[in-house]
Amino acid sequence: MSIELQNIHFSYGRVKALKGISLSIDKGATGLLGPNGAGKSTLLKIMLGFLTPDQGDGQVLGYNLRTEQQFIRRQIGYMPEDECFIPGMDAVSFTALMGELSGMPRQEAMKRAHEVLFYVGLGESRYRLTDTYSSGMKQRLKLAQALVHDPKLLFLDEPTSYLDPTGRQEILELIGEIASAKDIRVLICSHILADIEAICQQVVIINRGEVAAVGRIEDLRMVNYxxxxxxxxxxxxxxxxxxxxxxxxxxxxxxxxxxxxxxxxxxxxxxxxxxxxxxxxxxxxxxxxxxxxxxxxxxxxxx
Ligand SMILES: Nc1ncnc2c1ncn2[C@@H]1O[C@H](COP(=O)(O)OP(=O)(O)OP(=O)(O)O)[C@@H](O)[C@H]1O
Ligand SMILES: [Mg+2]
Known part of the structure; x- marks a missing residue:
């Protein structure tokens, strides 16, 4: 089982963002679908150990999310919702740095940085300052930095934000390829149903901090009905x-x-x-x- 959560609660001050989330996710690509403010990003941050739940517990890749956060983070690639670049840095140095921060030796991180940048289609622009990147390129770079250390599990928070229809299609294809070709599990947050349908086999729908529905996409669609x-x-x-x-x-x-x-x-x-x-x-x-x-x-x- 790659993710197991039991009754996770979390509040930002008076705002109750998560109200008892229990989940169990195994292999493949899973969509975390919900409207704005549902609690998707908060849940990812809890699984990454950036936030500590007020109540509840869980395991990610077999590690406890309260006590073994550093092991979890080493094996997870995280593509955040917001920009995460360092001004004045070129794409390849930035990606390599992210690899080092995940525990890779410097040379290996640099080698992998080149590889993943080619993989996401940024090979030609890898020496450019990230500040000069277009929105589409920034999304790809966020994906590259999430992949650099060969994670077992990939968390993608709104990967199609800021993209035009073509850019959106391209990144969805890339993610679909990663999810199926590599031995990597993917959890994608989105409020766009079509994105989830394009890539995922199962979906967890969350709303107002609670799990509203969960299952295989085909089952939820009631194919036989x-x-x-x-x-x-x-x-x-x-x-x-x-x-x-x-x-x-x-x-x-x-x-x-x-x-x-x-x-x-x-x-x-x-x-x-x-x-x-x-x-x-x-x-x-x-x-x-x-x-x-x-x-x-x-x-x-x-x-
Ligand atoms: N740093 C914060 N401080 C206070 N409240 C917050 C903070 N971050 C999120 N919230 C609140 O927690 C709730 C859940 O937010 P979260 O960002 O997890 O939702 P989301 O499902 O990712 O939404 P979106 O689709 O807009 O990204 C919302 O009510 C939000 O306003
Ligand atoms: Mg969010």
Whole structure:
């Protein structure tokens, strides 16, 4: 197990940022998805040992996050949300320094710095001052410095921030490649569902400091379920009762669109039959796609 957290609480003064997070993450690429202020970055900082939880405990790569922070940090690559460069330093010296700070001997750190900069596509610009880098280049450099010491686990905080669509696509491909080609586990924080869907096999959705949903992306998407959207005239509750008894899930949004998720092998004509039995008129009926977007909206309470 690469990450195990038990009931983590953390407050910044009066702001309760994390309210009892328990998690267990094994291999592959995992997305930590949540709206702004959900507590994603705080959780990463706790796992890195930069912040100490008020309550709760956990292990990262088998090390205790309260007492063995230095071992954890040696094996984790961290791409922070904000800029982390040192003014007046060129990219290769900066990357090598980050390697040294993670415990690499100087020469080896320098050698690796060149390698990772080529790997992220900054080979040509590696002697330039980081101050002169564009936003896209800065994101790549942040990724390079996270990879320099060959970490077992990579924490990426909002890796697609500040990027245009092409830049975003490129960095997602790079991360996807790292996650699948190398023997490295990746945890990506984002508030952008599409980024997580592009790279991760599993997702943890957090909202207001709590875990709202967790699972494999396919499962959460309910691949086996069909979604029908209908507008009706009549008593929804009667229809809901019948359909739920038949294994469906029924929801209504603010625009009064009724969403019916039907289990595999459910014949959608049963929806009409159930409606007719309850004297409900079906005014609109469309087959739609179940999406993670729906789930995300539902668990974070927006629609
Ligand atoms: N240094 C700090 N001092 C006080 N409050 C903080 C501090 N850092 C974060 N917070 C608060 O803690 C909560 C969680 O913040 P956090 O940065 O972990 O969220 P996040 O999910 O990473 O959000 P974002 O998507 O905006 O990066 C928010 O309410 C935030 O305002
Ligand atoms: Mg954040």
């Amino acid at each position: 069909e979604l029908y959207e209908l507008k009706i005239k009549g008593e929804l509750e009667l229809l809901r009762k019948e359909l739920e008894a038949a294994g469906c899930r029924v929801e209504e949004n603010e625009e009064r669109v009724v969403k019916v998720y039907t289990p595999p092998e459910f014949d959608h004509r049963q929806i009409f039959k159930a409606a007719a039995r309850n004297r409900i008129q079906v005014r609109q009926f469309v087959r739609s796609q179940t999406s993670l977007e729906d789930l995300f909206a539902r668990v974070v309470g927006v629609d």
